Amino acid sequence: MAFLTGPRLLDWASSPPHLQFNKFVLTGYRPASSGSDCLRSLFYLHNELGNIYTHGSVLYHLFMCHQGGSSVYARLLALDMCGVCLVNTLGALPIIHCTLACRPWLRPAALVGYTVLSGVAGWRALTAPSTTARLRAFGWQAGARLLVFGARGLGLGSGAPGSLPCYLRMDALALLGGLVNVARLPERWGPGRFDYWGNSHQIMHLLSVGSILQLHAGVVPDLLWAAHHACPPD
Template sequence: MAFLAGPRLLDWASSPPHLQFNKFVLTGYRPASSGSGCLRSLFYMHNELGNIYTHGSVLYHLFMCHRGGSPVYTRLLALDMCGVCLINTLGALPIIHCTLACRPWLRPAALLGYTLLSGVAGWRALTAPSTSARLRAFGWQAGARLLVFGARGAGLGSGAPGSLRCYLRMDALALLGGLVNVARLPERWGPGRFDYWGNSHQIMHLLSVGSILQLHAGVVPDLLWAARHTCLPD
């Protein structure tokens, strides 16, 4: 990709207060821009470029410097949190469905319960005052998934052989990404050295992609197994 010459970038102290959420990223902040200016930032170097190109939260990272300021940023962050919650919710429903395929009396209750829990977790994430509080909000969903994984591992649930390992790797990668992001590593160890590449948020994005790939690797054989499997009578 050929990068264009961009506007003069800002340092942390000169950036808008609502963008000063990582004090270890010192340079490379885009100035307040119009919508077209935000789109133009796809083609010049700045400290959000890696985040834009490594994850699904493209709108949030692309338009977070919009000249509409904090109100626009807050709406973009809320939209991003809704996307995270939907991934956590819709990704887990087929896992629950397959795990409880031979327990038709329990499966609807578990699916409904996880959906309701996800609604609460999503609201807590939307209203969370910090990155660590948002991570704790999504921990409710992770805890529920661990119960489902435990039931499958103990032989109380069903599913395709090998899928459980994919699901455990899925949540391990997601948790690791969240912890790295909250800890602001590695930029905490070298402020300014990871402003453009290799900072915690980019690492979280890459780990999240790996997590979703593990979800796919587990769900596809699970659904194929459920379509062919015949449950034995109790």
């Protein structure tokens, strides 16, 4: 890709207050931009370029410097949090369905319960004042998934052999990514050294991609198993 010459970039102190959420990223901030200028930033180097190209949160990271200011940023962040919540919700429902495939009296209650819990978690994430609070909000969903994984591990649930380790790796990668992002590592150890590449948010993105791949690796055999499995008679 041939990169264009972009506008003069800002340092942390000169960037808009709503973008000053990582004090260890010192340079590379885009100035307030029109929508077309935000799109143009796909093709020049700045400190959000890696985030744009490594994750599904493209709209948030691409337009976060929009000249509409904090109000536009808040809407973009809300949209991003809704996306995270949907991934956590829709990704877990087939796991619950397969784990409780032979418990028809419990499965609907578990699916509805997890969906309601996800709605609460999503609302808390939307209204969270910090990245730490957002991580705690999504922790409710993770806790519910661990209960499902525990039931399967103890033989109280069902599913394809080999899927459970994929799910455990899925949540381990997601948790690690969240912790790295909250801790601001490695840029905390060297402010300014990871402004463009290798900072905590990019690492979180890559770990999230790995987490989703583990979800896919577990769900596909689970659904194939559920389609052909006959539950024993009560």
